[in-house]
Amino acid sequence: MPDLSRYESPYRTIRERLDYGYHDTFIGRHLSGAYTARDDPMLLFTAGAMGAGKSHYLSTLPFKFILIDPDEIAATIPSFEDIGTAFERGSESVAGLERGTRLRHEARLITEILLHAAMERNFDIVLDGSLRSYQWYLSEIPRLRQQFRRYRVELVHIHAPLPEVLRRAAKRETKTGRRVPGALIERSWKDSRRAISVLGRKKIVDRVQMVDSSGTSPTLIYDSLKDAEWEFRGVPNETSRVDGFLNSVVEDGDDIAKGKQFFKL
Numbered sequence: 001m002p003d004l005s006r007y008e009s010p011y012r013t014i015r016e017r018l019d020y021g022y023h024d025t026f027i028g029r030h031l032s033g034a035y036t037a038r039d040d041p042m043l044l045f046t047a048g049a050m051g052a053g054k055s056h057y058l059s060t061l062p063f064k065f066i067l068i069d070p071d072e073i074a075a076t077i078p079s080f081e082d083i084g085t086a087f088e089r090g091s092e093s094v095a096g097l098e099r100g101t102r103l104r105h106e107a108r109l110i111t112e113i114l115l116h117a118a119m120e121r122n123f124d125i126v127l128d129g130s131l132r133s134y135q136w137y138l139s140e141i142p143r144l145r146q147q148f149r150r151y152r153v154e155l156v157h158i159h160a161p162l163p164e165v166l167r168r169a170a171k172r173e174t175k176t177g178r179r180v181p182g183a184l185i186e187r188s189w190k191d192s193r194r195a196i197s198v199l200g201r202k203k204i205v206d207r208v209q210m211v212d213s214s215g216t217s218p219t220l221i222y223d224s225l226k227d228a229e230w231e232f233r234g235v236p237n238e239t240s241r242v243d244g245f246l247n248s249v250v251e252d253g254d255d256i257a258k259g260k261q262f263f264k265l
Contacts, residue, residue, distance in 0.1 A: 027114050035066050037122040043151050047131040047196050048158035049189035051168035053213030057158050065124040068114055074107035119148045130188040131195035141204055154207040157196040160214045162189050201234035
């Protein structure tokens with residue numbers, strides 16, 4: 001028998017250091033819920049700013065799904081203090097920035113593993129986020145559809161006007177002590193609208209919905225399944241308009257040009 005030891009990866013020890021035991025614990029705990037394998041499973045991506053009302057909307061869905069939330073995953077990762085940092089003797093803010101960057105990378109890795117494991121089991125899945133990294137998803141979603149052909153892939157944009165989103169964030173900060181800079185919230189608000197324009201096309205997803213969450217209950221405003229033109233034009237880009245909103249606010253009445261309500265992205 002040939003000696004295979006010389007074929008071992010020179011990076012094996014590095015991989016071992018990066019393979020933390022709590023990864024398996026977290027993933028196993030998530031997969032152990034009372035989920036049912038389906039013949040026609042759905043992968044639902046949410047898009048919306050922090051404070052847009054995504055959690056409230058998801059609580060209204062009438063089916064059982066495994067929720068994959070990268071922010072929740074990041075919150076479960078142990079502190080990097082025991083791992084050490086190249087800046088541990090320097091600035092506290094720089095050290096914190098480095099730990100935060102590593103935290104996001106690790107959370108994304110766990111998210112990908114959990115997503116693939118859930119799709120292999122044919123569970124209904126909700127991947128909760130803002131879809132800020134929409135350029136990455138532009139190639140990732142088609143790849144997932146190619147690999148997991150049973151899945152219907154849907155996209156829902158949960159929207160509230162920016163002032164309302166900022167107000168909710170301030171209220172949450174008072175309640176939880178968790179502060180998110182207003183500039184970051186505004187960026188996620190803008191990027192999530194770009195995401196719906198880029199990703200909301202027939203060749204990428206099977207369905208797009210838009211939900212207004214500015215009121216007490218989420219209201220479905222737009223459904224691509226009821227839009228005969230969607231297959232040909234997709235969800236319009238930033239300079240286009242979509243049924244339901246006007247300048248990011250739900251409006252009643254008819255648009256003069258087309259006789260519809262519109263949402264300017």
